[in-house]
Amino acid sequence: xxxxxxxxxxxxxxxxxxxxxxxxxxxxxxxxxxxxxxxxxxxxxxxxxxxxxxxxxxxxxxxxxxxxxxxxxxxxxxxxxxxxxxxxxxxxxxxxxxxxxxxxxxxxxxxxxxxxxxxxxxxxxxxxxxxxxxxxxxxxxxxxxxxxxxxxxxxxxxxxxxxxxxxxxxxxxxxxxxxxxxxxxxxxxxxxxxxxxxxxxxxxxxxxxxxxxxxxxxxxxxxxxxxxxxxxxxxxxxxxxxxxxxxxxxxxxxxxxxxxxxxxxxxxxxxxxxxxxxxxxxxxxxxxxxxxxxxxxxxxxxxxxxxxxxxxxxxxxxxxxxxxxxxxxxx
Numbered sequence: 613x614x615x616x617x618x619x620x621x622x623x624x625x626x627x628x629x630x631x632x633x634x635x636x637x638x639x640x641x642x643x644x645x646x647x648x649x650x651x652x653x654x655x656x657x658x659x660x661x662x663x664x665x666x667x668x669x670x671x672x673x674x675x676x677x678x679x680x681x682x683x684x685x686x687x688x689x690x691x692x693x694x695x696x697x698x699x700x701x702x703x704x705x706x707x708x709x710x711x712x713x714x715x716x717x718x719x720x721x722x723x724x725x726x727x728x729x730x731x732x733x734x735x736x737x738x739x740x741x742x743x744x745x746x747x748x749x750x751x752x753x754x755x756x757x758x759x760x761x762x763x764x765x766x767x768x769x770x771x772x773x774x775x776x777x778x779x780x781x782x783x784x785x786x787x788x789x790x791x792x793x794x795x796x797x798x799x800x801x802x803x804x805x806x807x808x809x810x811x812x813x814x815x816x817x818x819x820x821x822x823x824x825x826x827x828x829x830x831x832x833x834x835x836x837x838x839x840x841x842x843x844x845x846x847x848x849x850x851x852x853x854x855x856x857x858x859x860x861x862x863x864x865x866x867x868x869x870x871x872x873x874x875x876x877x878x879x880x881x882x883x884x885x886x887x888x889x890x891x892x893x894x895x896x897x898x899x900x901x902x903x904x905x906x907x908x909x910x911x912x913x914x915x916x917x918x919x920x921x922x923x924x925x926x927x928x929x930x931x932x933x934x935x936x937x938x939x940x941x942x943x
Contacts (some may be wrong), residue, residue, distance in 0.1 A: 613854060616855075616857055616886055616887050619888070619916070620813065621914065622640065622915050623650065623912075623913045624640060624653055624658065624912070627650075628645040628647040628910075629642035629676050630642075630672075630893060630907050630909055631643040631673060631907050632645050632914055633676070633677055633928065634895045635930070635931055636929050638654025639652065639654065640895075641675065643672035643673060643907070644660050644662070644680045645672065647662045647663045647666060648661045648662035648663050648670070648685075648698055648702070649661050649675055649698065651934075659937070661700060661702060661937065662702060663696075663703075664701075666704050668692070671687055671689050672688075673685075673688035673721065674721030674733075675722070675810055676723060676730070678724065678928075681700050681934035682698060683697070683698045684707055686721050687719055687734065688719060691718070691739070692714050692715065692717075692718065693717045693718040693734065694706065694708060694710075694716045694719055695722050695730075696709075700934030703816055708732065710757060710764070716734060718734075718735070718741055719732060720733045720734060720774075721772075721818065722926060723775050723777065726781060727775075729758045729803065730757040730758070731754060732756075732757065733754055733775050734754075734772060736772075737751045738751060742875075744790065745876065746875070747791060749770065749771070750768045750769060750791070752768075752788070753766060754767075754786065756803045764811035765803060765804055765888075769795070770791025771788055771791065771897060772788060773787040773820065773822075774786070775787070775823065776823050777799065779924070782798065782842070783796055784796070784805060785823065786914075787820040787821060787823060787829065789819050790819065790875075792910050793810050793811075793812040793814065793852075794810070794811040794823075794831060795808060795809065795810055796810075797810065806937070811831075811844070812851065812927075814842075814851075817835070817838055817840075817863045818835045818840060819835050820834070820838050820842075821892050822834035822893035822907070824894055827901070827923065829846035830844060831844040832844075832854070832894055832896075832923070834906070836880065837863065837866050837880065837883075839858050839883070839889075839890060839891050840853060840855065840858070840891075841855040841856075841891070841894065841904075854919075857887055858885055859885065862882075862884035865925045865938050866879045867934070883910055887913060888906070888908065890908055890909040890910045892909050892910070895907075895923070895926070898918070901924075901925060902920065903916060903917070903918050903925070904916065
């Protein structure tokens with residue numbers, strides 16, 4: 613298990629850096645609730661690309677980097693959702709805001725696979741969203757956007773969170789946070805998701821959120837609330853806690869609420885820990901892919917540590933990303 617005193621922090625005054633991405637040029641990207649994406653350069657320099665002339669309060673949750681330097685942003689509004697495209701000059705345009713003639717609910721995550729397809733997760737249709745922090749609610753879904761066409765390809769999921777597609781494009785894996793399981797689908801040639809299979813289930817205090825592969829095919833998963841990183845073997849037969857930072861009494865309080873179907877925002881919006889602030893996502897980076905970066909819900913920096921296991925390079929690994937916007941005279 614990793615020691616907490618090995619953790620270091622990057623970035624300053626980040627606003628809910630829930631989702632974190634890395635690229636081969638040493639950049640770190642994270643969602644920014646100021647209305648865009650924050651970027652930390654390899655030398656520590658930091659800047660943000662924010663939506664300009666936005667008519668609503670953009671709340672980026674999951675983000676995805678595209679090869680031309682644009683971002684896709686999953687909007688986690690209080691009532692509204694959708695996925696928007698943010699260009700390097702701050703222009704914000706709708707990418708997908710409705711499905712089957714209905715507006716998208718608050719939207720959790722957006723993933724670009726190695727085949728160029730876009731996968732979007734919506735955790736729940738329940739309003740308010742906190743009423744779905746229950747093992748009994750199964751109304752999350754997954755959308756595929758391929759060749760300009762969008763459709764729901766999986767439904768009735770238990771609070772759909774981060775998803776990832778295997779490099780060969782044959783399998784999609786997704787965390788069902790409040791069903792406490794990692795689920796696999798077979799991806800058909802037309803993108804349909806079939807053969808729903810539970811890879812592993814999680815026990816007391818574990819609420820799976822972030823999801824990446826390592827180079828051995830194992831899954832690295834973050835748990836909100838318990839500030840935990842768990843490594844799950846490729847076949848799902850074993851789990852190893854790599855990192856944990858939680859007050860046991862606090863976790864027991866949350867777990868009791870979950871079991872009693874009374875879990876709500878206060879159980880997620882507070883954290884009792886030593887250093888971590890409710891970690892939510894993770895990414896491997898560095899020249900050898902052995903540096904781990906952790907996004908968080910309640911902190912203002914990205915946590916990082918170096919360890920011995922190498923992560924699998926993501927689909928966007930070799931994308932250059934956008935240039936820093938130039939300030940106009942007088943700014």
